[in-house]
Amino acid sequence: MEDHLLGSQLSRKSLRVITEVLMSSFSLSSLPEPYVDATRAATFLSVSRKTLLTLARTGQIPGHPIGQRKRRIWRFRLKELAAWIDSRPEVNLDSHQGRVRERKVS
Secondary structure, three states: OHHHHHHHHHHHHHHHHHHHHHHHHOOHHHOOOOOEOHHHHHHHHOOOHHHHHHHHHOOOOOOEEEOOOOOOEEEEOHHHHHHHHHHOOOOOHHHOOOOOOOOOOO
C-alpha cells in the first residue's frame, strides 16, 4: 500500500516539475496575437463594421481575408490596426477645407 502511495506521490511531483519546466520556457508573449472579427476591429477603430470592411477590401487598412469566394470572411489584428493609425499623418483641423461658413444676417 505504501508503495502505491509513494508511486502516486512521485508521479504528482514529476508532473509538477514537468509543468514548471514547460511553463518557464513558455511565454504568452511568444504566441502570435489572435485575430479578431470585423465587429471587434470596428469597435476598436470607432467606425462602423461596413466602413471597416470597405477599407479592408480596398486595401486601405491591414486585414486578412479568409476564403476564395466572393464573400470572404475578414480577420484583423489589433496591433496592425494600431500601427496603421500611428503611421497616418496628423490632420490639421484649422486648415480643413470643409469648414462651415458663417451665415449672413439680413
